[in-house]
Amino acid sequence: MSERASREKRDPLARKKARHTPPSARSRAMHAMSARAAMGRFVLQVCTSCGTATYPPRDACPACWGELAWQDIENGGQLLSHTIIHATTDLYFRDHLPWRTGTVALDAGPIALVHLHRDLAPDDRVEVRILLDRSGNAALFAFPPDRGFDMTDPQLREFIVPVQGKTVLVSDARSAIGLAMVKALHDAGAGLIMAGMLPPTRIADADHPILRLPDVQMVPLDITDQVSLSEALSKIGGPLDIVINTARHVRSGGVSGGANIVEQRRAFEVAAIGLTRLAQSCGPMLAGRSHGAFVDIISSDALTGSADHAGFAAAEAARLSLLQAFRHEIREAGVRVLSIFTGPVEDEHHQSIPPPKVAPARLASATIEALQKGREQTCVGDVADDAMTRWLADPALYAREKNL
Amino acid sequence: MTLTPNQTLSTMIAGIADGAIRAIDLTNILSSDFPVIVLPSEFGQCEPFRMETVSRYDANGPAWYWNNISMNEHTGTHFDAPAHWVTGRDIPNGTVDAVPPEDFIHPAVVIDIAPQAAADEDFIVTRAFLEEWETRNGPIPPRHWVLLRSDWSKRVGTLSYLNLKDDGAHSPGPDADAMRFLVHDRNCIGLGVETVGTDAGQSSLFDEPLPAHSILHGNGRYGLQCLTNLDQLPVFGSIIIAMPLKIKGGSGSPLRVMALAPTDAA
C-alpha cells in the first residue's frame, strides 16, 4: 500500500485559482492523431505509396504526394536540442513554468517538438509517447527509455490524473465493481473515498471490510435521484477531484420478445440520465480542481447494441453518447473524461454468461492505471478489446454480428 | 335523540372548528428518500418517489414553480386495493378507481403492539393476541379499519425502518389466523400499519406466506401502509378518511390519510 497523502487544505479567503488549458485549436489530421492517442497508441502518418513517415500531421505525403495512413510505429528517438521555457504569453503554461521542451529526431524519420522529461539531455536516446494534454489533444512527451511513468516529474503530472491524496466519489460502491474500485483507490493512496451506497442501506454494510477502511466514507447515493445526489455531494467536506461512475443496470432481454420496459427504463435512468445528473452536479466541482477527472465504466456493448441485453446495451450506448458530449464540454475546464470499456464482468449480473469475463479487481486496477497514465479510452479484458478492434475495423459488420 | 344528517355534519364541522374534534394527519412526507418495499431481486422492484423541477421562477418558467413527479403506486403512505393481490383479482370494484366512495370514510380501532414490537422486531400478531386484547379492550367492532400501532413510524429516517438484514427485512405483522379472525369474524374494512407493508418483514417464510395481503385482498378488504401518528388516536372512536387517487385500473395509490378523533379521548 502506498503512503497516504494528507488531503489538501485551503485558505478560505483566497481567491479561487483560475484554471487554464493549453491552446486547443487543431487541424482535422491532428484530431485523428488525438483520437488514436486517446487509446494509448503511438502512431504516425505513413505514406501508402512510398512509406515515408511524417509529422506534424499532413494531408499529403511531402515526399511523393501520396495518401497518408495512420500506423502504429516505433517510438524511439534521439534528443537533438532542448530548452527550458521561462516566459510565455500562454496563460496555461505561465501557470506551469519553467517548462521543458525539446527537438527529437524520431527513429521513424520525422522531427518532433516534444514535452521533455526533466532527466533528459541533448543526444540522449528517448522514448516518445503520445499523451493527451489538458485540452484533450495529442501531445508528444519524451521519456528516458525504459523508465516508465515517473509521476514525480511535475510536467508529466499535467498529463495524468494522480490518485494519491485525492478525494474520489464512487457512484455505486455496493456492486462488485464498486467494491473493487474502492479497494483499488484505497491501495493507490486516495485521500478520501466517498462510497455511494444505493438505497436501501443494509445494516450489514457498515461491517463490510472494504467499506470500513478508514479513508472510506459511505454515503447514500442513487444517481437516478437528484435529491440523493445533492445530499451525497453535500457530505463531501472539501474539494472533489475524481468521480468514478460505476453505476449500471445490467439486465438481459430483447426488444420485442423478452423486453421488460420497467427494467429498460431503469437501465436508462441509471446509465444515461444518471450520467447527466452526475455530470451536472459534479462537473463544476471537478472544474475547479488541478487534476479533475470523470471516469465512466461502460459496456463495450455500447458500441453496437446487443441482441440478448438489448435494453442494457441501448442504455450504455446512450451513456457513451452523453459521455462524449460531456468530454467535449468540460475539456475547456481541463477536466479529463475517461472511458473504461469492459465486457461481461465476473459478478452477480453475468452469472449466465460464459468466460472470458473481467474480474472486478482487474477493472479497478485498469481504471487506476488509466488515470495515472491519463489515457482517455481503455478497453479492459478480451471481450472489450475484441469488440473495439472489430468495431474500429468494420462497425457495420460488427453491429450485424453482435446482433445476430 | 337522533341527529338529522344536516345536524350531524354541522356538529362535526363545529367540533373541528372549536377543537372538540381533532384532525390528525396520519401521512408520512412523500420524498425520494422515503423507503419503499424491497422484493427479492428476481422480481420487479418498486420505484421510489422522484421529483424533477420543471421550473422555479427561472428561465424554464419565470413566474411559476412546479415539478414532475413519478413513483410506484405503493410508495410512501399508500393504499392497497384488492386487485393488488392475486387473491383479489376477481373482486368487483377491486381497483382504486372503482372503490366505492363510502369506503373512503370508516371508523377505526387502534391496537397497540408497540411494546411487543419493541421487544421483538419480528413480533407476530396472532388470533390469540387479538382475543386477549379484546378481553381487555372490548370487541373489535365490525366495518372498522384495524390499525396496528407499532411505533415503527418513529424509525423513519433510520436503517431500522426497513430493517434489512442479510436474511431480509424484520418488522411486525399478523399471521394468517389473525387475518382470518379480523376479516371473517370481525368484518374489518382493512388493516392499517406503520410498517412498509401490511405483512410482517419475514412473512414470506410463513406457512401461509404474506397472509395480510392474501386474506385482506382476497376478501375485498383494503390495506393502508406507512402510517404515522397512530399514537395520537384513541383505541375506539376515531374516523379515518383515506381516498386513493383515481388511477384507472390502479392497484393502489399514495394518498393523504387523516383521522378525526374526539379531543378528550386522546
Add this chain to the structure above:
Amino acid sequence: MSRRPSSYDGVAVCAPVTVPYVRFSPESAHWWAGRALQQLAQVAGLQPADIDGFCFSSFSSGPDSAVGMIQHLGLTPRWLDHIPTGGASGVMALRRAARAVQCGDADLVVCLAADTNQIDSFRHSLAGFSRFSRDAVYPYGYGGPNATFALITDAYMRRFGITRADFGKLCVAQRANAGSNPLALQRKPLTLDAYLAARPIADPVHLFDCVMPCAGAEAFIVTTPEIAAERGLAAATIMATIERHNAFPQDPVQYRGGWAMDIDGFWDAARIAPTDVDTLQVYDDYPVIVAMQLEDLGFCPKGEAAQFIRETSFDIDGDLPLNTNGGQLSAGQAGAAGGFQNMTEGLRQIIAQPLGAQVPDAEISLVSGFGLVNYDRGVCTGAALLKALR
C-alpha cells in the same frame, strides 16, 4: 542547374519611408498603411493615380488582403501582389516589383508593409499563424517563436561552439547603432554584462536576444531610373537577388538557411565579393539567425561565425556596419514591416538619407530576409544587393 537570372537593368529602388513605430497601437494595419502612403506622397509627390503597382505585406490586416487594401486606400493598380513571408517579405517584394517594372507590367510599384500591435494582438495572431504551429508548436508552451529559436540556438551553440558572449556582441553593436536612430524604440546603451545577466526567456535565449513586437509601417518605391529622376528621388539599382523556401528540409535542426543553396550565383551575378559590402542589413530576430547569415551569405565559412564575430566590428563606423538602424532587436519589430525594415535602411544608407548616423561612403548594401517559422525553422529566405545609382 537553374538558369542564370537576368540583370535588373532599368529598375530603380527609391523613396524609403518609415512610419515611426509605437509599442502598442489602437489603430489598424490599414491606418498604418495610410500613414506610409501619406509619407510617400510627401517625398515623391504621388497621387493615388500615380501608383500602378502595389505590393503589400501584413500579418494584421485581416480580413483584408492586398485586394481589400487597395480599395480601402483608393488605388487602381494594374499590377498587384500580396507577400505573406514576414521577415523575408522586403526582399521578395523588391524582386517581384523589379521584374514587373522591368517588363513593363507596371511603372511605379509601391512596396508597403504595415502591421499594428494592439494589446494582446500578438497572442491572437499566434492562433491563426500556421497549421503546423497550431498543431505541433503552440501546444508545447511556446506562446510565440522564442522557444523554437531557443531549440535552434541550443543546437547551433553546441554544434559550433559559439557562445552567448558572441551573440551578445551582435546585440550590443546593434543597440549602439540604434543610439543615433531617433525612431528606434530601444536606444538605451546595452552592455555585454547586462546582455549576459538578462533573465532567461527560453534557455539559451535571454531577454536581449528577443525583439520587441510593435506597430509600424515601412514602404519603398520600385520604378524606372527615369521616373525616379523626374520625381527627384535618389535611387539605387539592384545588383543581384536570391530567394529560397523550405531549404534543406532534411536537416534535423536548422543550422543553415536557404541562402546557402544559392549564394555562389548571388555573388557571381553581382560581380562583387562580401568584402565589397558597405552595410549589412540582415534579419535579426534572434542573433543566432544573424550568425547563420554571416556564414550562409559568405562572410565566413559555416561554423566560423564565432571567430568572425570576435574579429569584426559591427558598429556604424566599424568593419561591417550591421543593422545600422538598430535592427529589429533595437528599433522594434513591426510584424511584416520588420521584413521591410532592413530594405529601407539598406537603401537609406546608400542614398545618404539615414534615419540616424551615416555609414561613411556607403555605396553597396546587402539586405537579407528570413521569415515564417512555420514549424521548427524559418522557411523563407532571400537576399538582395543594392548599389547607389549615381
